[in-house]
Amino acid sequence: MFRLARRFRPAVFALTVVSLGAGPVLAQSDPLPSWNDGATKSAIVDFVNAVTTEDGPNFVSPDERIAVFDNDGTLWAEQPVYVQLFFAFDRIKALAPEHPEWKTQEPYASILKEDFKTALAGGHKAIAEIVAATHAGQTTDQFAEEVAAWFSSAENPAKKRPFSKMNYQPMVELLAYLRANDFLTFIVSGGGIDFMRVFSEDLYGVPPAQVVGSTGKLTFEIKDGAPVLEKLPEVDFVDDGPGKPVGIQMHIGQQPLMAFGNSDGDLEMLQYTCLAPGFSFCAFVHHTDAEREWAYDRDSDVGKLDKGLDAASQNGWTLIDMKDDWKTVFPPEGGN
Amino acid sequence: MFRLARRFRPAVFALTVVSLGAGPVLAQSDPLPSWNDGATKSAIVDFVNAVTTEDGPNFVSPDERIAVFDNDGTLWAEQPVYVQLFFAFDRIKALAPEHPEWKTQEPYASILKEDFKTALAGGHKAIAEIVAATHAGQTTDQFAEEVAAWFSSAENPAKKRPFSKMNYQPMVELLAYLRANDFLTFIVSGGGIDFMRVFSEDLYGVPPAQVVGSTGKLTFEIKDGAPVLEKLPEVDFVDDGPGKPVGIQMHIGQQPLMAFGNSDGDLEMLQYTCLAPGFSFCAFVHHTDAEREWAYDRDSDVGKLDKGLDAASQNGWTLIDMKDDWKTVFPPEGGN
Numbered sequence: 001m002f003r004l005a006r007r008f009r010p011a012v013f014a015l016t017v018v019s020l021g022a023g024p025v026l027a028q029s030d031p032l033p034s035w036n037d038g039a040t041k042s043a044i045v046d047f048v049n050a051v052t053t054e055d056g057p058n059f060v061s062p063d064e065r066i067a068v069f070d071n072d073g074t075l076w077a078e079q080p081v082y083v084q085l086f087f088a089f090d091r092i093k094a095l096a097p098e099h100p101e102w103k104t105q106e107p108y109a110s111i112l113k114e115d116f117k118t119a120l121a122g123g124h125k126a127i128a129e130i131v132a133a134t135h136a137g138q139t140t141d142q143f144a145e146e147v148a149a150w151f152s153s154a155e156n157p158a159k160k161r162p163f164s165k166m167n168y169q170p171m172v173e174l175l176a177y178l179r180a181n182d183f184l185t186f187i188v189s190g191g192g193i194d195f196m197r198v199f200s201e202d203l204y205g206v207p208p209a210q211v212v213g214s215t216g217k218l219t220f221e222i223k224d225g226a227p228v229l230e231k232l233p234e235v236d237f238v239d240d241g242p243g244k245p246v247g248i249q250m251h252i253g254q255q256p257l258m259a260f261g262n263s264d265g266d267l268e269m270l271q272y273t274c275l276a277p278g279f280s281f282c283a284f285v286h287h288t289d290a291e292r293e294w295a296y297d298r299d300s301d302v303g304k305l306d307k308g309l310d311a312a313s314q315n316g317w318t319l320i321d322m323k324d325d326w327k328t329v330f331p332p333e334g335g336n
Numbered sequence: 337m338f339r340l341a342r343r344f345r346p347a348v349f350a351l352t353v354v355s356l357g358a359g360p361v362l363a364q365s366d367p368l369p370s371w372n373d374g375a376t377k378s379a380i381v382d383f384v385n386a387v388t389t390e391d392g393p394n395f396v397s398p399d400e401r402i403a404v405f406d407n408d409g410t411l412w413a414e415q416p417v418y419v420q421l422f423f424a425f426d427r428i429k430a431l432a433p434e435h436p437e438w439k440t441q442e443p444y445a446s447i448l449k450e451d452f453k454t455a456l457a458g459g460h461k462a463i464a465e466i467v468a469a470t471h472a473g474q475t476t477d478q479f480a481e482e483v484a485a486w487f488s489s490a491e492n493p494a495k496k497r498p499f500s501k502m503n504y505q506p507m508v509e510l511l512a513y514l515r516a517n518d519f520l521t522f523i524v525s526g527g528g529i530d531f532m533r534v535f536s537e538d539l540y541g542v543p544p545a546q547v548v549g550s551t552g553k554l555t556f557e558i559k560d561g562a563p564v565l566e567k568l569p570e571v572d573f574v575d576d577g578p579g580k581p582v583g584i585q586m587h588i589g590q591q592p593l594m595a596f597g598n599s600d601g602d603l604e605m606l607q608y609t610c611l612a613p614g615f616s617f618c619a620f621v622h623h624t625d626a627e628r629e630w631a632y633d634r635d636s637d638v639g640k641l642d643k644g645l646d647a648a649s650q651n652g653w654t655l656i657d658m659k660d661d662w663k664t665v666f667p668p669e670g671g672n
Contacts, residue, residue: 209589229608253545
């Protein structure tokens with residue numbers, strides 16, 4: 001009668017549930033055309049076929065088909081630094097005339113000199129300060145408008161490509177394929193929730209309520225007769241590392257069936273999904289493509305994948321080899 | 337291209353969007369059979385028809401059809417005290433042998449003597465302490481199992497009716513009617529999120545990810561090789577009053593189109609929904625039925641509706657008169 005975690009349900013439960021779905025979506029036309037045929041693509045398709053085959057031993061009812069995806073480095077590029085930091089840097093440049101003290105105050109001074117390496121030397125603390133200074137003091141609606149305006153022209157300086165076209169085409173297809181098989185797809189990212197929601201539907205087909213991310217404190221007030229939410233310069237929740245399972249519980253309230261990440265910050269999310277008893281699927285996107293994207297793992301400052309590589313090998317998780325497994329990386333430019 | 341708040345979108349936007357829905361679900365058979373015909377029912381049906389009529393002036397695309405509902409007193413009964421407190425009281429009785437100090441320590445001593453009025457004299461602080469003492473120190477899965485077990489037999493002492501049958505039949509029909517018209521229905525309640533998720537799908541058809549509520553801090557760990565989330569005795573977020581618009585932004589990320597509450601704790605949620613420009617619908621369930629349920633408003637300790645009554649009258653919000661508008665209050669007992 002009442003909802004318990006998937007792993008506590010007797011196996012027979014799944015068999016007695018009336019499926020809302022139409023069974024597996026058969027690949028009459030390939031639903032993952034940007035993926036090369038091979039072990040990785042087969043592992044994904046075989047898993048989806050198994051959980052959607054109603055009379056099979058691993059059938060999972062549609063309401064338990066939850067797939068979670070990290071964003072930076074998993075659904076779009078995160079090099080040379082996170083997209084949200086480029087947004088923050090541009091905000092600092094725009095706000096600099098109102099803050100003469102930034103000329104000598106770190107990390108702002110380095111940002112204004114375009115020395116991002118020095119600016120970020122303070123690690124997560126510096127990033128949190130930059131985000132607070134650039135994201136707070138405005139309403140959630142004003143912030144969304146600014147992010148949208150920024151995306152309409154901002155480009156990745158290394159690739160000379162709009163940030164809005166640096167999502168990974170194979171992952172966009174995977175998200176759509178899972179939804180066609182009655183999965184609910186969620187983003188679970190260390191990125192700011194209000195930042196990601198501006199583009200999550202457009203780039204990934206993920207609506208705002210299915211975005212889980214880091215949050216700043218908000219305050220509600222009626223201003224000139226209109227209700228607004230003001231963003232405060234105070235971190236509320238960091239959706240990274242052990243924060244990811246917590247964010248999943250707070251927002252989704254169910255253990256995922258599939259999890260995709262690319263860095264050690266996703267390790268706990270994959271553990272939460274795949275170390276519990278039951279049929280599940282976990283994968284890391286492995287950045288192996290120095291030519292089309294970037295190649296990095298154990299030694300990278302951004303998106304370090306070290307413990308995660310060991311855990312994948314220990315637990316038999318899938319490694320998505322960007323160079324070998326993906327026919328294309330980015331979507332075609334132009335149009336929308 | 338990118339997602340902005342509904343009120344910032346040019347009106348033409350709605351007209352150019354391809355509707356995913358099939359237009360209004362016409363009442364060939366009455367979708368709200370437990371509602372008496374009259375102004376209240378008409379107001380709801382007229383609003384839904386207006387936002388689902390594709391060539392009408394007030395059409396709202398399905399991805400903006402967000403309806404939010406308070407739980408206690410709006411979707412189920414909250415008298416003589418909140419259901420979650422009855423659960424907490426029973427937990428205290430069960431845990432009392434391990435806590436001999438509770439015999440003399442308030443609020444536990446009063447609870448063990450079944451003197452709930454004295455126990456709750458400390459107001460929200462006492463409630464928070466009771467909830468922390470009874471909900472923490474276990475995993476989220478253990479907690480869900482306990483709540484489910486409790487619901488299988490617990491009864492409202494005043495009505496001698498299972499708590500699991502004290503949801504309001506007319507509101508259950510309303511939720512289903514809205515979903516049939518491509519609304520996403522969310523619970524936004526001061527109640528504990530982990531508590532409500534155990535029954536939200538069964539009682540209301542609302543899945544766990546569409547429940548917004550108060551949260552306690554959680555911590556992730558691997559225990560004997562298995563990943564668990566432990567509930568800590570520390571309040572994280574109180575989803576009440578001005579917290580409701582904040583909870584809506586954090587979880588849903590969109591301004592609701594319809595909001596339903598029953599007490600002053602819902603006022604800010606209704607303001608957030610209905611004081612902004614644009615077509616919207618807000619209503620309070622008004623407890624006017626001393627015979628079938630309870631009658632209370634401005635002077636009640638639980639579910640006080642005072643400022644809200646004034647705001648409803650000022651802003652033209654709908655008052656759902658439980659006695660006059662509802663043919664039946666509770667679902668039939670027995671079965672499931």
